[in-house]
Amino acid sequence: MCYSRRRSPWLFHMNGGSCNGCDIELIASLTPRYDAEQLGVRLEGSPRHADILCITGPVTHNAVNAIKTVYGQVCGPKAVVAIGSYPATTNVFIDSRTLDGPLNLHLPVDVFVPGCPPRPDAIIQGVAKAAAILAERAAKKLPANPVVMPLVGPPCNGACCAPTNKETTEVQS
Numbered sequence: 001m002c003y004s005r006r007r008s009p010w011l012f013h014m015n016g017g018s019c020n021g022c023d024i025e026l027i028a029s030l031t032p033r034y035d036a037e038q039l040g041v042r043l044e045g046s047p048r049h050a051d052i053l054c055i056t057g058p059v060t061h062n063a064v065n066a067i068k069t070v071y072g073q074v075c076g077p078k079a080v081v082a083i084g085s086y087p088a089t090t091n092v093f094i095d096s097r098t099l100d101g102p103l104n105l106h107l108p109v110d111v112f113v114p115g116c117p118p119r120p121d122a123i124i125q126g127v128a129k130a131a132a133i134l135a136e137r138a139a140k141k142l143p144a145n146p147v148v149m150p151l152v153g154p155p156c157n158g159a160c161c162a163p164t165n166k167e168t169t170e171v172q173s
């Protein structure tokens with residue numbers, strides 16, 4: 001059972017009020033280009049069939065009770081992956097009165113996958129880490145703290161920090 005959990009995690013995806021950017025990247029990780037299904041990862045239609053709950057979004061007032069209900073419907077042992085900056089920090093909506101996030105106020109999150117949105121390969125790494133945690137949990141070896149995955153992506157080329165034409169003209173004058 002531990003081998004199967006580690007090698008073939010089944011996911012249930014839930015949106016807690018996201019812009020859909022992270023949801024699109026999660027789906028992209030399962031499509032043929034990134035092909036997480038080749039590694040045994042499957043997206044399930046029911047939380048009762050899933051091992052890992054993947055949550056996107058900053059946890060709005062409307063979503064919080066649904067998230068807790070779905071978490072209760074996933075059979076144990078289970079793991080939670082927070083995808084994107086929203087469930088980790090609520091991102092640009094921090095202190096918004098429409099939110100109840102971040103997610104770890106309501107659920108024990110095992111893996112945070114940072115990024116806005118994270119790349120599909122980062123999501124696959126996060127799911128693989130959660131599968132390893134799940135196997136350890138099933139064998140009664142509990143991890144002490146949640147894991148924050150490293151950012152995955154091309155290195156910054158400095159283009160976003162380069163002065164604009166207007167700034168360059170002002171400096172020259």
Ligand code: SF4
Nearest residue numbers: 018019021022084116
């Ligand atoms: S973290 Fe970024 S990409 Fe993901 S749902 Fe929020 S705004 Fe969209």
